[in-house]
Amino acid sequence: MTALQPFRKLDSRTAVLARADIDTDQIIPARYLKGTTRAGLGRWLFAGWRYDEQGRPRADFPLSRPEAHGAQVLVAGANFGCGSSREHAPWALLDYGFRAVVSSSIADIFRGNALKNGLLPVIVDPATHEILLASPGVRVSIDLESCTLAFGDARVSFAIDPFSRRCLLQGVDELGYLLEQGDAIAAYEKEQG
Amino acid sequence: MAQSEPRTLFGKLWDAHLVRPETDEAPAVLYVDLHLVHEVTSPQAFSVLRERGIGVRRPGRTLATMDHSTPTTPRPRGTKLVIEDRDCAAQLGALEANCAQFGVELHSLSSEQQGIVHVIGPELGLTQPGMTIVCGDSHTSTHGAFGAFAFGIGTSEVAHVLATQCLLQRRPRTLQVRVEGRPRPGVTAKDLILSIIGRIGIAGGTGHVIEYTGSAIRALSMEERMTVCNMSIEAGARAGCIAPDDVTFQYLAGRPRAPQGPDWDRALTRWLTLPGDPGAIYDRTVEIDGSAVEPTITFGTNPGMSVPIRGEVPDPGSATDVANRAALDRALRYMGLRPGQPLIGHPIDVVFIGSCTNARLEDLRAAASVLRGRKVAAGVRALVVPGSRQVKKAAEAEGLDRVFRDAGAEWREPGCSMCIGMNGDQVGRGQSAVSTSNRNFEGRQGPGARTFLASPLTAAAAAIAGAIADPRELLR
Numbered sequence: 001m002t003a004l005q006p007f008r009k010l011d012s013r014t015a016v017l018a019r020a021d022i023d024t025d026q027i028i029p030a031r032y033l034k035g036t037t038r039a040g041l042g043r044w045l046f047a048g049w050r051y052d053e054q055g056r057p058r059a060d061f062p063l064s065r066p067e068a069h070g071a072q073v074l075v076a077g078a079n080f081g082c083g084s085s086r087e088h089a090p091w092a093l094l095d096y097g098f099r100a101v102v103s104s105s106i107a108d109i110f111r112g113n114a115l116k117n118g119l120l121p122v123i124v125d126p127a128t129h130e131i132l133l134a135s136p137g138v139r140v141s142i143d144l145e146s147c148t149l150a151f152g153d154a155r156v157s158f159a160i161d162p163f164s165r166r167c168l169l170q171g172v173d174e175l176g177y178l179l180e181q182g183d184a185i186a187a188y189e190k191e192q193g
Numbered sequence: 194m195a196q197s198e199p200r201t202l203f204g205k206l207w208d209a210h211l212v213r214p215e216t217d218e219a220p221a222v223l224y225v226d227l228h229l230v231h232e233v234t235s236p237q238a239f240s241v242l243r244e245r246g247i248g249v250r251r252p253g254r255t256l257a258t259m260d261h262s263t264p265t266t267p268r269p270r271g272t273k274l275v276i277e278d279r280d281c282a283a284q285l286g287a288l289e290a291n292c293a294q295f296g297v298e299l300h301s302l303s304s305e306q307q308g309i310v311h312v313i314g315p316e317l318g319l320t321q322p323g324m325t326i327v328c329g330d331s332h333t334s335t336h337g338a339f340g341a342f343a344f345g346i347g348t349s350e351v352a353h354v355l356a357t358q359c360l361l362q363r364r365p366r367t368l369q370v371r372v373e374g375r376p377r378p379g380v381t382a383k384d385l386i387l388s389i390i391g392r393i394g395i396a397g398g399t400g401h402v403i404e405y406t407g408s409a410i411r412a413l414s415m416e417e418r419m420t421v422c423n424m425s426i427e428a429g430a431r432a433g434c435i436a437p438d439d440v441t442f443q444y445l446a447g448r449p450r451a452p453q454g455p456d457w458d459r460a461l462t463r464w465l466t467l468p469g470d471p472g473a474i475y476d477r478t479v480e481i482d483g484s485a486v487e488p489t490i491t492f493g494t495n496p497g498m499s500v501p502i503r504g505e506v507p508d509p510g511s512a513t514d515v516a517n518r519a520a521l522d523r524a525l526r527y528m529g530l531r532p533g534q535p536l537i538g539h540p541i542d543v544v545f546i547g548s549c550t551n552a553r554l555e556d557l558r559a560a561a562s563v564l565r566g567r568k569v570a571a572g573v574r575a576l577v578v579p580g581s582r583q584v585k586k587a588a589e590a591e592g593l594d595r596v597f598r599d600a601g602a603e604w605r606e607p608g609c610s611m612c613i614g615m616n617g618d619q620v621g622r623g624q625s626a627v628s629t630s631n632r633n634f635e636g637r638q639g640p641g642a643r644t645f646l647a648s649p650l651t652a653a654a655a656a657i658a659g660a661i662a663d664p665r666e667l668l669r
Contacts, residue, residue: 026634030613030615037236037237079399085346105396105399108431113347174361178360181357
């Protein structure tokens with residue numbers, strides 16, 4: 001029943017998209033939602049910003065810069081992932097190579113979708129957020145056992161739902177847990193008639 | 194459960210659907226009464242069922258429709274439908290095959306009940322007070338207008354509900370938005386919700402369920418209430434809801450899937466217990482003066498960036514903080530607007546009247562009231578896309594289609610259409626569109642498209658003027 005890649009520790013450089021309110025239409029535009037699988041969406045991650053009108057990569061897009069190459073941690077402006085419920089957004093981020101998104105706030109549906117796919121949403125305090133936004137390419141270490149994020153001499157803790165944390169650490173998905181609730185669900189249905 | 198604590202509407206909805214209450218260690222197991230499904234966010238969920246060899250637990254509580262990828266090109270009766278976009282066709286085919294394999298009722302393009310998922314649920318009478326309703330679509334908040342807890346979910350959760358009829362949820366907080374005062378003529382539910390979002394911000398509802406209360410909300414029709422609840426997600430809220438009342442019950446009575454006869458009486462007795470108890474506490478409350486709301490239009494690239502229609506484009510220089518200034522700067526550049534410029538008179542290329550926000554019969558009547566006997570300005574493309582086949586039929590029975598066509602607007606087949614642009618209905622690069630839809634994000638209506646969100650009245654006025662215009666001048 002394992003459907004997730006377990007998440008324990010991650011050491012990586014960061015890529016930074018400092019804009020606030022990055023909505024899921026920016027993360028992956030709707031015209032790339034016409035598939036029937038999860039595969040290959042990384043190619044269209046931030047497509048509207050990443051490519052020019054002729055479809056060529058823009059050299060000045062932050063993810064195209066050399067220091068962002070291979071980064072597995074995306075640091076983004078506040079309210080990341082607002083807008084539509086498309087799970088294609090975390091699928092695209094993961095397919096591109098990200099394993100964690102760090103911001104001062106993350107929209108509800110996106111956060112839930114990310115957790116279900118092994119993409120760790122890390123919410124840090126505004127001061128730490130400011131420093132990380134201003135330091136693209138900095139090396140960070142994220143430890144889900146201790147719920148800490150460290151970079152340079154700094155070390156901050158972050159909050160995460162204990163249930164989601166356990167699922168991520170063990171690499172188990174929620175569907176398995178829900179399927180185990182079959183008796184309770186049947187009892188509820190019987191009571192409701 | 195002890196009845197000592199007065200509960201809000203949301204509190205009652207939540208409590209009634211707990212299969213297991215939440216603990217520190219685990220979220221609540223929440224039962225879902227109605228699961229709506231469409232072609233874009235469901236194929237990967239059905240694949241999960243196949244991979245695990247499990248079926249749909251309650252096919253009878255699941256209803257599918259086609260809306261996002263469907264063509265809206267006018268098709269005369271009897272002509273064969275051809276879906277030119279191969280990917281869209283494959284996605285629609287996958288939904289058809291999945292529904293057949295798992296025994297799920299589907300309203301495909303040939304069904305008389307086909308339409309936008311958030312239009313057909315209420316119209317069929319499937320959306321009812323007291324329910325939990327989910328769909329792989331963030332505008333599921335629409336159904337909260339009936340006193341339901343209705344929210345958008347991702348595709349993993351679509352699989353969870355298909356397989357178990359349940360979701361794992363942490364209890365959200367409650368935000369009361371109380372609107373008192375009678376809105377002035379020409380001010381619609383759309384203006385009200387745009388001004389609410391402008392006030393609380395696009396992240397103002399994060400972690401909350403909004404309950405809309407107050408005399409201005411009570412005075413709204415069901416269709417207007419749906420417009421308000423629809424855009425709750427644009428304030429970051431998971432859901433929006435309104436306590437059911439006689440307006441709700443009158444709307445539902447006699448709908449095909451609503452309870453009938455003795456079942457109706459039993460349901461009504463239950464529904465009457467849903468409104469919040471006197472003294473129930475909300476985590477937060479925001480008060481809005483409904484009489485001060487003006488026709489409202491967005492100028493920027495998120496639904497919170499709006500001004501009264503007679504207002505001016507804000508100056509980023511006067512923004513309170515650096516992040517706001519940068520966001521405004523960027524939005525104005527994208528939209529091709531100058532600080533201080535009046536919105537009235539700004540030229541536009543496209544008008545889109547449609548979407549789950551504003552494509553119901555009353556919306557079309559409102560647009561037609563402005564367009565009747567007038568002409569869409571030269572060079573402007575105006576699309577009117579009814580929310581469902583039933584809306585289309587009802588509009589045609591009243592002759593609204595003639596009003597639109599005589600004015601020079603396109604009268605199209607139902608679907609999400611230009612709100613999301615997946616089906617080929619798109620605004621061109623650099624073009625400006627006044628849209629009755631819900632999102633003005635960069636590229637939402639097509640790469641490089643510039644979207645101004647407004648009411649059906651304002652959209653119709655813009656179509657005639659060829660520029661942003663105050664609809665009140667045409668209503669006199």
